[in-house]
Amino acid sequence: xxxxxxxxxxxxxxxxxxxxxxxxxxxxxxxxxxxxxxxxxxxxxxxxxxxxxxxxxxxxxxxxxxxxxxxxxxxxxxxxxxxxxxxxxxxxxxxxxxxxxxxxxxxxxxxxxxxxxxxxxxxxxxxxxxxxxxxxxxxxxxxxxxxxxxxxx
Amino acid sequence: xxxxxxxxxxxxxxxxxxxxxxxxxxxxxxxxxxxxxxxxxxxxxxxxxxxxxxxxxxxxxxxxxxxxxxxxxxxxxxxxxxxxxxxxxxxxxxxxxxxxxxxxxxxxxxxxxxxxxxxxxxxxxxxxxxxxxxxxxxxxxxxxxxxxxxxxxxxxxxxxxxxxxxxxxxxxxxxxxxxxxxxxxxxxxxxxxxxxxxxxxxxxxxxxxxxxxxxxxxxxxxxxxxxxxxxxxxxxxxxxxxxxxxxxxxxxxxxxxxxxxxxxxxxxxxxxxxxxxxxxxxxxxxxxxxxxxxxxxxxxxxxxxxxxxxxxxxxxxxxxxxxxx
Numbered sequence: 001x002x003x004x005x006x007x008x009x010x011x012x013x014x015x016x017x018x019x020x021x022x023x024x025x026x027x028x029x030x031x032x033x034x035x036x037x038x039x040x041x042x043x044x045x046x047x048x049x050x051x052x053x054x055x056x057x058x059x060x061x062x063x064x065x066x067x068x069x070x071x072x073x074x075x076x077x078x079x080x081x082x083x084x085x086x087x088x089x090x091x092x093x094x095x096x097x098x099x100x101x102x103x104x105x106x107x108x109x110x111x112x113x114x115x116x117x118x119x120x121x122x123x124x125x126x127x128x129x130x131x132x133x134x135x136x137x138x139x140x141x142x143x144x145x146x147x148x149x150x151x152x153x
Numbered sequence: 154x155x156x157x158x159x160x161x162x163x164x165x166x167x168x169x170x171x172x173x174x175x176x177x178x179x180x181x182x183x184x185x186x187x188x189x190x191x192x193x194x195x196x197x198x199x200x201x202x203x204x205x206x207x208x209x210x211x212x213x214x215x216x217x218x219x220x221x222x223x224x225x226x227x228x229x230x231x232x233x234x235x236x237x238x239x240x241x242x243x244x245x246x247x248x249x250x251x252x253x254x255x256x257x258x259x260x261x262x263x264x265x266x267x268x269x270x271x272x273x274x275x276x277x278x279x280x281x282x283x284x285x286x287x288x289x290x291x292x293x294x295x296x297x298x299x300x301x302x303x304x305x306x307x308x309x310x311x312x313x314x315x316x317x318x319x320x321x322x323x324x325x326x327x328x329x330x331x332x333x334x335x336x337x338x339x340x341x342x343x344x345x346x347x348x349x350x351x352x353x354x355x356x357x358x359x360x361x362x363x364x365x366x367x368x369x370x371x372x373x374x375x376x377x378x379x380x381x382x383x384x385x386x387x388x389x390x391x392x393x394x395x396x397x398x399x400x401x402x403x404x405x406x407x408x409x410x411x412x413x414x415x416x417x418x419x420x421x422x423x424x425x426x427x428x429x430x431x432x433x434x435x436x437x438x439x440x441x442x443x444x445x446x447x448x449x450x451x452x453x454x455x456x457x458x459x460x461x462x463x464x465x466x467x468x469x470x471x472x473x474x475x476x477x478x
Contacts, residue, residue, distance in 0.1 A: 023473035030469050038358025051381035058373035141351060148347040
């Protein structure tokens with residue numbers, strides 16, 4: 001970690017006197033967050049009974065947007081880690097945030113499968129799918145909180 | 154734009170746009186009263202009531218830059234001779250109360266509009282609540298405006314000190330600042346930041362899907378179904394307005410002297426206009442399953458989405474661009 005911390009790239013990301021280093025990476029990470037979680041919450045709200053007249057079938061492209069945003073945030077997240085590896089690697093809060101994401105990704109996959117696995121469109125959202133949606137929505141909220149609080153550790 | 158952010162210009166801006174929550178609010182209130190009195194059809198509301206509610210919502214949103222340029226104006230004139238500091242503090246505190254009640258009136262007006270779009274009728278209870286809140290905020294705004302005038306013209310008030318002491322219609326902005334920034338309250342700012350990100354995400358999700366539908370994607374979804382999601386966008390707006398105002402009141406100079414903050418406010422006004430558009434726009438409401446939309450809706454959607462991302466960009470860049478914090 002110390003080697004990574006002292007590398008030229010890490011130092012540039014962290015200390016360069018330009019908005020194109022750390023500030024831009026952080027802003028793209030924020031953009032990816034609102035895209036990923038914004039779409040995820042839309043799906044979760046619908047499954048939890050909000051706006052029931054929205055047909056579930058046509059919402060499927062939202063999952064493509066979510067995965068697109070996820071890869072953006074994995075990439076920018078790695079860059080943010082490189083900028084500050086020593087503190088992040090030893091931070092409980094950072095570990096907690098990673099844990100929440102690692103639990104949530106399989107939920108996202110299972111959610112898509114539950115919604116689009118069987119044809120034709122189910123009339124009722126199964127109770128189990130609703131539980132998945134509620135858990136996933138709360139995990140995303142926890143991830144946002146943990147990520148935002150990382151800036152203050 | 155940064156060379157326009159001078160204290161003198163900001164004072165001038167405050168004096169220009171303060172007519173929205175004062176004169177503008179009187180007009181909106183009168184419109185609302187006339188629409189209530191003149192409404193003879195018990196089934197459908199005439200178009201005057203939604204117009205009045207829309208104007209009221211717009212004024213509630215416009216009052217955000219009015220309030221925030223106020224503290225910039227204070228920074229510009231507080232050292233000038235003949236300025237009454239107690240009047241300035243009393244103006245700020247009474248304006249804060251008027252602002253809070255006006256935002257609540259704007260919220261009630263928006264809910265009324267949202268219901269009207271679906272049922273062609275504003276529920277009487279919501280009309281009543283909006284009327285009461287608008288009347289209260291008009292009263293508080295009058296107190297705030299009156300004290301505000303006395304900052305430069307103490308002769309307006311017979312005995313400025315007594316007058317100011319008597320204005321119990323105020324809340325303490327110093328109290329808010331203490332809550333956010335005071336000793337032992339280190340957890341408050343980070344917690345509010347987290348809530349601010351949650352609110353932003355909620356608003357953005359709804360705005361994204363609704364605008365994409367009107368721009369010609371997701372055509373299998375009828376727009377009226379998406380209309381049901383709009384209160385969640387408003388919830389995000391509300392969470393962020395409260396948390397944002399708390400940041401602002403805690404460290405006003407970090408914002409009033411930063412050019413990014415004014416860009417953010419401008420884009421925020423556009424995003425709020427988009428929320429009104431998504432709520433009442435007739436062509437949007439008529440967008441049924443498979444309906445392809447006009448180039449006008451595509452342009453509006455593009456502007457709205459770019460504006461919202463710009464709000465996020467300007468906010469996120471506050472500590473890095475300009476001179477904040």
